[in-house]
Amino acid sequence: MAERMRLEQVDFHWPGSDMALAEISGTIREGVWLALIGPNGAGKTTLLRLLAGLEQPKHGQILVGGQSLSSYSSRERSTLIALMPQAIGPLFDLKVHTVVEMGRIGRYRFWDHLMRLQRSHRRAVEEALWATDTLDLADRNFTELSGGESRRVLLAMVLAQQTPILLLDEPTVYLDPGHASDLLNRVESLVREQKKTVVMAYHDLSTVALYCDEIWAMDRGRVVLSGTASEVVLDSRMKELYALDFLSLTHPTRQRPVLLLP
Amino acid sequence: MTGLKRNDSARLPGERPKSASAWFLWLVALVVSMALGLVHGSTVITMPQVWHAVLHPASGIIAVIIWEIRFPRIVAAALVGGGLAVAGAVMQALLQNPLADPYIVGASAGAGLGAIGAETVAPQMALMAPGAFIGALIAVFFAWSLSRGRGRSPMLTLLLAGYALSVLFSAVSTYLMLQNQTSLSTIFAWELGGIHGMVWAKVRVAAVIMAVSGLILVPQIKTMNALLLGEDVAHGVGVPVRLSQALLLLSASLFTAAAVYLSGLIGFVGLVIPHLVRRLSGPEHERLIPFSFLAGATFMVLADTLAEHLPPLGIVPVGLITAFLGGPYFLYVLARQQGRRFF
Numbered sequence: 001m002a003e004r005m006r007l008e009q010v011d012f013h014w015p016g017s018d019m020a021l022a023e024i025s026g027t028i029r030e031g032v033w034l035a036l037i038g039p040n041g042a043g044k045t046t047l048l049r050l051l052a053g054l055e056q057p058k059h060g061q062i063l064v065g066g067q068s069l070s071s072y073s074s075r076e077r078s079t080l081i082a083l084m085p086q087a088i089g090p091l092f093d094l095k096v097h098t099v100v101e102m103g104r105i106g107r108y109r110f111w112d113h114l115m116r117l118q119r120s121h122r123r124a125v126e127e128a129l130w131a132t133d134t135l136d137l138a139d140r141n142f143t144e145l146s147g148g149e150s151r152r153v154l155l156a157m158v159l160a161q162q163t164p165i166l167l168l169d170e171p172t173v174y175l176d177p178g179h180a181s182d183l184l185n186r187v188e189s190l191v192r193e194q195k196k197t198v199v200m201a202y203h204d205l206s207t208v209a210l211y212c213d214e215i216w217a218m219d220r221g222r223v224v225l226s227g228t229a230s231e232v233v234l235d236s237r238m239k240e241l242y243a244l245d246f247l248s249l250t251h252p253t254r255q256r257p258v259l260l261l262p
Numbered sequence: 263m264t265g266l267k268r269n270d271s272a273r274l275p276g277e278r279p280k281s282a283s284a285w286f287l288w289l290v291a292l293v294v295s296m297a298l299g300l301v302h303g304s305t306v307i308t309m310p311q312v313w314h315a316v317l318h319p320a321s322g323i324i325a326v327i328i329w330e331i332r333f334p335r336i337v338a339a340a341l342v343g344g345g346l347a348v349a350g351a352v353m354q355a356l357l358q359n360p361l362a363d364p365y366i367v368g369a370s371a372g373a374g375l376g377a378i379g380a381e382t383v384a385p386q387m388a389l390m391a392p393g394a395f396i397g398a399l400i401a402v403f404f405a406w407s408l409s410r411g412r413g414r415s416p417m418l419t420l421l422l423a424g425y426a427l428s429v430l431f432s433a434v435s436t437y438l439m440l441q442n443q444t445s446l447s448t449i450f451a452w453e454l455g456g457i458h459g460m461v462w463a464k465v466r467v468a469a470v471i472m473a474v475s476g477l478i479l480v481p482q483i484k485t486m487n488a489l490l491l492g493e494d495v496a497h498g499v500g501v502p503v504r505l506s507q508a509l510l511l512l513s514a515s516l517f518t519a520a521a522v523y524l525s526g527l528i529g530f531v532g533l534v535i536p537h538l539v540r541r542l543s544g545p546e547h548e549r550l551i552p553f554s555f556l557a558g559a560t561f562m563v564l565a566d567t568l569a570e571h572l573p574p575l576g577i578v579p580v581g582l583i584t585a586f587l588g589g590p591y592f593l594y595v596l597a598r599q600q601g602r603r604f605f
Contacts (some may be wrong), residue, residue: 054497078500085498090490091358092545102488106500113483114548161499 001029004165004197005051009060012050021046021221023060030164031195033187035208035229038218039242044201047218048167051199052083064165078106082158083167087150093141096134096153100125103160128159132186148179155186166190168200172207184211206258209233210251217241233257281549284542288556292340295563299336300328302567334460336563339580341465342457342525343535343562344555345472345517350532351539351554352479352514355486355547356507357417364518364532367424367511371431372401373522377452378438381445390452391464391523398519401427406511417493417507455528455581457566468520475516479551482510486547528581530588531558537595561587 005028013020021043028034036044049055050062053069062069064080072080082103090099104121112118117125129135132152137145145153151171158166168187172180188211190196202208208215208229215232217225219241225232232238234257239245246259300312305327307315315325349364357366365371376397380389405427409420439446485506488496497503521528535558536550543549562580565587569580 052498054494074497074502075500078498083494083498085492085495088491088495090492091354091360092490092540094487094490094545098487098546099491102484102491102495102499104499105484105488108484110481113481113485157499 001031004028004030004032004064005199006063007060008063010050010057010062011059012046012055012057014046019043019046019221021050024223025060026216026223026226028165028197028199030197031191032214033191033198033200033212034214034216035212036199036201036216036218037203037205037208037232038224041220042218043221044218045169046221048083048169048199048201051165052081052167053077054083075106078161078163080163081165081167082161082163084154084158084169084171086169086171086173088142088154090142093143095138096140096142096145097125097129097138099142099153100128100134100138100156100160103128103157106161124160124162128156131159131190132156147174148176148182151175151179151183152186155183159190164195164197166196166198168198170201170203180207187211205233205238205246209257209259210254230257233259281543284549284553288553288560291560292556292563295560295567296336296340299339299563299567300332302571303327303332304570330462334462334465335457335566338457338460338465338468338524339562339566340559341468341472342521342528343531343565344559345468345521346528346532347535347539347554347558347561348476348479348551349514349517349521351536351547351550352486352510352517353532354536355489356510356514357421358490359421360537361533362421363529364514364521365527365529367405367420368401368427368431369398369515369518369522370527371428371435372404373398373519373527374435374453375431375438376400377526378435378442378449381449382438382442385445390449394452394526395519395523397431398522399515401431402511402515402518406508416504420511451579452526454579455526455584456569456579457525460524464524468524471516471520471523475513475520478509478516479513482506482513483547483551486510486551490545526581528562528584530584530592531562534588534592535561537592541595 007024007026010024011020011022019041024047036047038044046055050057053072056070064072069077088099101117101121104117104124107121112121129138132155134149134152134156137149137153142150142153155171166187171187172183175183184207187198187200191198200212212229215226215229216223217232217238224241225235225237227235234248245262247262249258249260250256251258300316301307301309307324307327311324312328315321315328319325319329346364350362353362353364353366354360356362373394374397376393376395377390379397380387380393402424405420405424408423409416439449485496485501488499488501489503489506493503518532536554539550539553539557543553562584565583566580569578569583
């Protein structure tokens with residue numbers, strides 16, 4: 001499958017902090033769901049921010065479509081990569097529709113700021129609302145939504161960007177199991193049917209093993225393990241990574257590994 | 263896509279209805295307030311006479327009063343109110359702060375110092391207005407240049423730098439005022455805000471500046487919606503955040519400085535009007551910005567007309583009228599939001 005992103009010896013460190021990423025290399029291919037796992041402070045969110053172009057690598061580079069990510073303008077980048085925020089707290093009562101519409105702003109021209117949206121934008125917004133089952137929320141105020149609803153709306157916003165690459169940072173945190181699996185199933189269909197590339201930072205290893213294709217396990221700013229989801233989850237080094245001796249079972253229907261606390 | 267009618271002219275769910283009626287109402291409000299302003303004044307002129315003079319600009323003394331005294335004054339009031347309301351709405355989105363007003367990052371203190379400086383250096387040349395214009399822009403530019411760089415929260419730095427600069431500039435202004443007793447009352451009257459003795463030449467300058475800053479603002483209108491979601495989210499959806507913030511600040515500062523150039527420091531319009539418009543037609547900037555301009559203009563024309571017509575109180579500067587009307591209204595809105603009922 002075609003390559004979507006390539007990381008070449010990416011180094012980064014936060015000014016005035018020990019948090020850093022070191023020598024991260026790897027390839028992320030089309031139609032692959034990649035999970036970033038690792039203990040708290042391993043650098044998963046930092047790596048996502050770099051992949052989203054929110055931070056620039058100190059050394060090395062991130063290539064998207066054969067071209068350095070930092071060479072794209074904000075507008076160009078927003079048509080290639082979308083980062084779904086965990087939560088937003090808008091200052092005023094924005095309508096759900098307005099929030100989803102923001103996924104299109106990178107493609108706006110002068111008049112789109114004043115006039116009714118062009119047909120292509122309207123269609124993209126409509127499809128994103130449809131794909132996330134949020135059409136009937138569109139008229140509500142964003143701040144009045146429940147946790148599950150607001151997460152679906154944020155997914156709709158990034159889907160409206162119509163990017164080949166989707167970055168998710170703990171997309172199901174604070175969601176109950178029903179809403180969490182609903183959201184993950186939606187992402188799964190994006191990966192399988194639309195061949196989107198998804199990079200997701202996630203804590204729950206069994207869920208990752210169940211849904212994702214590949215895993216990069218991170219520790220103190222480095223990728224220490226990478227491979228297919230089943231391989232990485234069952235790797236003996238996972239014990240050191242989390243300082244925990246997991247018990248493993250096999251999922252009765254999906255034949256994937258499931259990890260249990262000892 | 264089953265179950266959805268493929269009709270591109272239809273409104274999407276959640277899209278607000280066409281705002282044509284709201285546009286119409288605000289325009290009518292502005293025209294009516296301007297008509298009221300034309301009819302009222304120290305010389306008694308009846309409505310038919312006003313109408314005749316409007317249509318025949320060269321028909322005698324009444325036409326001169328209408329065209330050379332009342333019209334410039336009303337248009338100036340409209341520009342001041344509209345400009346300040348737009349600047350306030352922009353600053354609130356830019357700083358993510360509902361208490362932001364056009365003066366918050368140092369424009370008022372800079373304008374004050376500019377005006378007093380001009381009056382001190384060249385008291386005969388009536389340079390207070392240009393001095394204020396330049397002072398306001400310099401102060402905001404100072405605050406902005408301090409907020410640039412690699413820091414994590416430049417807008418917070420901008421706010422704090424603006425505050426610190428305001429304190430500093432005000433101290434210098436006070437010192438100059440104390441040194442310059444003769445022009446104390448002139449400066450004091452200017453600081454209260456007023457639109458006396460307006461001439462077309464001045465109105466034209468301000469109108470051109472506001473038109474330019476309007477053009478800077480238009481391609482940023484929906485960017486402000488994105489900024490309300492947070493800087494990181496705005497960045498993710500394709501907004502060049504730092505550039506947009508700089509352009510928004512430039513536009514708001516030009517609107518503010520042009521208003522200050524016309525009228526001195528008029529408070530509360532820029533804070534209150536955007537909140538009022540948000541309550542009526544939502545926080546989306548594609549409506550908030552134009553409606554704030556129209557509402558601010560209407561409010562200011564009415565306040566200025568009222569200022570001319572409070573004979574029992576003598577001459578009241580329009581800046582005091584706006585504070586008297588705006589302050590209680592704002593308190594009322596806040597109380598309502600907390601579930602209290604006074605009225």
